[in-house]
Amino acid sequence: MEDIKFIIFDLDGVFYKDEHCIEGGKEIVEHIKKNDTEFCFLTNNSNHPLNFYKNRLEACKISVEEDKIVTTGVLLQNYIVKNFSTRSSIYVLGSSFLKNSLYKLFDFDDTNPDIVVLGMDENIKLKDISKVINIISDKTKIIASNPDKLIPKKETFGLECGVLIDIIKDMTGKDIKVVGKPDSFAYSYIIEKFSADKKQTLMVGDTYETDILGAKNFGLKTVWVNTGNKLPTSIRDDNFLRIDSLKELVKFL
Numbered sequence: 001m002e003d004i005k006f007i008i009f010d011l012d013g014v015f016y017k018d019e020h021c022i023e024g025g026k027e028i029v030e031h032i033k034k035n036d037t038e039f040c041f042l043t044n045n046s047n048h049p050l051n052f053y054k055n056r057l058e059a060c061k062i063s064v065e066e067d068k069i070v071t072t073g074v075l076l077q078n079y080i081v082k083n084f085s086t087r088s089s090i091y092v093l094g095s096s097f098l099k100n101s102l103y104k105l106f107d108f109d110d111t112n113p114d115i116v117v118l119g120m121d122e123n124i125k126l127k128d129i130s131k132v133i134n135i136i137s138d139k140t141k142i143i144a145s146n147p148d149k150l151i152p153k154k155e156t157f158g159l160e161c162g163v164l165i166d167i168i169k170d171m172t173g174k175d176i177k178v179v180g181k182p183d184s185f186a187y188s189y190i191i192e193k194f195s196a197d198k199k200q201t202l203m204v205g206d207t208y209e210t211d212i213l214g215a216k217n218f219g220l221k222t223v224w225v226n227t228g229n230k231l232p233t234s235i236r237d238d239n240f241l242r243i244d245s246l247k248e249l250v251k252f253l
């Protein structure tokens with residue numbers, strides 16, 4: 001770990017669960033700031049503007065610039081702008097923040113859109129999912145925020161975008177592009193944005209299937225932290241560090 005110069009931290013289940021702060025977050029950020037290690041936060045969440053995550057970290061006594069926070073809202077916007085013409089029409093199933101940010105850039109179309117975007121929002125109803133299935137045609141490209149099925153809450157779990165991906169894939173038979181972890185788009189966006197060196201970059205997260213597998217496949221070092229999602233019981237992978245909380249990470253860096 002001595003040669004680590006850049007750390008990508010997941011947020012949910014690592015620094016907080018809802019409004020509940022997880023121990024060790026403030027300490028690890030202070031520690032790496034002292035060591036001049038660069039860092040950023042990468043969340044598979046697309047529901048809110050950057051200042052929401054900044055405020056949530058501030059409530060846990062961690063002060064960071066918005067520029068260090070990357071959400072799947074940011075990734076979706078970048079991916080779509082890079083890969084589609086500005087004349088493309090779009091329909092978004094997700095939070096009002098995600099809708100507003102994409103409807104500013106592309107034409108809203110709720111009958112036969114070129115692009116359908118899947119995010120997550122607690123207020124999504126079954127009829128909203130049915131509508132999306134009905135407006136997807138041969139030409140429609142489907143782009144999703146993240147494949148996580150659950151998000152850890154303080155004592156429970158909530159449903160995430162992966163559940164929508166499953167239903168819509170099943171019903172339409174279409175491929176769905178994911179921009180968040182574990183997709184390499186998320187990691188390459190960060191490596192480029194922060195001019196980081198892949199070989200000296202560490203990913204710290206609580207979800208094996210996204211944080212750990214995605215980062216490993218991209219060639220990063222990884223640490224799994226046991227404060228959010230549990231490890232899959234079928235796991236046969238010993239090649240990553242496991243710690244109980246961020247507090248423990250201090251001694252490795």
Ligand SMILES: [Mg+2]
Nearest residue numbers: 010012013206
């Ligand atoms: Mg997480």
